[in-house]
Amino acid sequence: MNNRVVITGLGIVSPNGVGLDAFTNAIKSGTSGIEFHEELKELNFSCCIGGIPNVTEELKRNYLTELQLKNFNSSGILYGCMAGIDAWKDAGLSITDKTDFDSGTIFGAGTSGVEKFREAIYKLDDKNVRRLGSTVVAQTMASGVSAYLGGILGLGNQVTSNSSACTTGTEAILMGYDRIIAGKAKRMVVGSTSDHGTYLWGGFDAMRVLTYKHNESPETGSRPMSASASGFVPGSGAGAMVLESLESALERNATIYAEILGGDVNSGGQRNEGTMTAPNSEAVQRCIKNAIRNSNIKSEDIDAINGHLTATSKDFTEIENWSKALGLKGNDFPHVNSLKSMVGHCLSAAGAIESVASVLQIHHGFIFPNINCEDLNEQITSLISAQKIPQTLIEKEINIVAKASFGFGDVNGCILFKKFKK
Amino acid sequence: MSDKQEMIDGLKQIVKPYIQDDEAFKNLNEDTDFINDLKINSANLVDVILDIEDKYDIELDNESMDKMLNVKAALEVINAKVSEK
Numbered sequence: 001m002n003n004r005v006v007i008t009g010l011g012i013v014s015p016n017g018v019g020l021d022a023f024t025n026a027i028k029s030g031t032s033g034i035e036f037h038e039e040l041k042e043l044n045f046s047c048c049i050g051g052i053p054n055v056t057e058e059l060k061r062n063y064l065t066e067l068q069l070k071n072f073n074s075s076g077i078l079y080g081c082m083a084g085i086d087a088w089k090d091a092g093l094s095i096t097d098k099t100d101f102d103s104g105t106i107f108g109a110g111t112s113g114v115e116k117f118r119e120a121i122y123k124l125d126d127k128n129v130r131r132l133g134s135t136v137v138a139q140t141m142a143s144g145v146s147a148y149l150g151g152i153l154g155l156g157n158q159v160t161s162n163s164s165a166c167t168t169g170t171e172a173i174l175m176g177y178d179r180i181i182a183g184k185a186k187r188m189v190v191g192s193t194s195d196h197g198t199y200l201w202g203g204f205d206a207m208r209v210l211t212y213k214h215n216e217s218p219e220t221g222s223r224p225m226s227a228s229a230s231g232f233v234p235g236s237g238a239g240a241m242v243l244e245s246l247e248s249a250l251e252r253n254a255t256i257y258a259e260i261l262g263g264d265v266n267s268g269g270q271r272n273e274g275t276m277t278a279p280n281s282e283a284v285q286r287c288i289k290n291a292i293r294n295s296n297i298k299s300e301d302i303d304a305i306n307g308h309l310t311a312t313s314k315d316f317t318e319i320e321n322w323s324k325a326l327g328l329k330g331n332d333f334p335h336v337n338s339l340k341s342m343v344g345h346c347l348s349a350a351g352a353i354e355s356v357a358s359v360l361q362i363h364h365g366f367i368f369p370n371i372n373c374e375d376l377n378e379q380i381t382s383l384i385s386a387q388k389i390p391q392t393l394i395e396k397e398i399n400i401v402a403k404a405s406f407g408f409g410d411v412n413g414c415i416l417f418k419k420f421k422k
Numbered sequence: 423m424s425d426k427q428e429m430i431d432g433l434k435q436i437v438k439p440y441i442q443d444d445e446a447f448k449n450l451n452e453d454t455d456f457i458n459d460l461k462i463n464s465a466n467l468v469d470v471i472l473d474i475e476d477k478y479d480i481e482l483d484n485e486s487m488d489k490m491l492n493v494k495a496a497l498e499v500i501n502a503k504v505s506e507k
Binding site: 066067070071131133134135 | 440468
């Protein structure tokens with residue numbers, strides 16, 4: 001069985017744009033979605049800025065029923081359902097009363113319903129477990145997002161949630177790809193989501209990995225590849241794609257955004273310089289090289305890299321790893337950008353949101369600009385040409401984009417997206 | 423309007439968010455069954471009971487909850503608890 005896998009639907013709930021049109025405009029124009037949050041300040045966070053998608057009460061009701069929204073307090077499930085439903089509809093698929101055994105979902109999350117869990121803990125500690133209500137489990141279980149989405153869409157193939165920290169979204173896409181390649185599903189809704197807010201972001205603030213220098217100027221806070229990068233800015237949201245066997249997509253005459261050529265996931269095993277929180281460079285390079293090899297392309301074929309690039313001191317290490325893995329540097333290095341400059345680090349949602357951006361670049365023919373890196377890191381520009389880090393929109397045909405994500409636990413994922421040609 | 427009808431109307435408001443059969447809801451009467459007629463998801467019965475507790479300021483024990491499967495039984499349990507207050 002040698003299926004080809006294509007992307008036929010996209011959905012996005014991002015701090016700088018909800019819905020494909022708003023998001024496409026935002027990334028082309030370099031619009032930041034980072035804002036100051038009074039709540040973080042009141043709770044004594046060092047970093048008081050973050051990225052939260054703008055979702056009104058009215059908009060929520062286009063996706064979840066009144067009953068689903070009753071006692072509902074899980075932003076991650078909401079974002080995931082919105083992105084997943086949008087991707088499904090964008091693919092031209094309909095929601096019926098029948099179970100669709102050919103379609104499934106792998107929709108990842110880092111945590112689920114943190115705020116709902118907090119509500120439950122307060123009641124429970126108050127000896128009031130009997131008053132928790134019926135939805136604490138569904139909203140706080142790790143697979144909450146895929147369970148809600150599977151029910152809404154009537155999915156009858158595999159319905160599950162993966163979790164691999166900041167690699168989650170990229171991994172979910174590759175897991176869905178594998179399932180279609182194996183002939184076990186025709187369509188997979190893949191993506192990932194992240195809750196927003198204090199209880200999730202607090203742990204990162206405590207680790208001192210968030211920037212505390214931009215509370216007065218939130219939009220300039222997320223500075224990947226900049227000399228003044230001083231830690232990441234937390235974000236949230238969800239991204240989703242409908243992956244489909246080429247055969248099924250052609251049969252339905254569906255819009256094809258791009259093809260997935262291949263990819264790889266691995267881990268550095270927390271050996272050498274790899275730890276719970278830092279990557280083992282050997283593993284990162286191996287992951288990228290394997291992805292290129294099993295995509296049957298050459299490094300030189302890559303038009304653009306969508307990096308992980310969080311805006312910490314590790315940005316240089318990442319560029320160095322790309323450079324070594326590709327065997328390219330200076331002017332030969334592909335264009336590279338980081339969506340995190342606009343939306344912050346959307347944690348478990350990052351890989352999916354950034355992959356949607358990567359695919360939009362191929363579909364519409366552009367490379368979105370990096371913002372907040374006027375002062376490029378000199379270590380980085382000593383390795384690759386500054387022109388390869390665009391700070392204004394580039395409009396041109398894009399054939400192949402490499403997307404990588406790296407996460408806590410020393411885990412890596414890399415995907416190759418390509419413009420579809422028959 | 424009898425007290426009983428008033429109680430039924432009060433209960434009708436409580437179950438409204440959870441029902442999945444509009445016709446049965448419109449014709450709700452003493453004999454209406456929460457799951458079989460109104461098609462309330464069995465997991466949501468727990469939420470109906472919590473909402474009843476809030477409205478009547480009562481606390482329902484496990485045995486009372488087990489009995490409350492239709493309108494008539496629910497009214498009996500509520501009346502008994504309210505009169506105990």
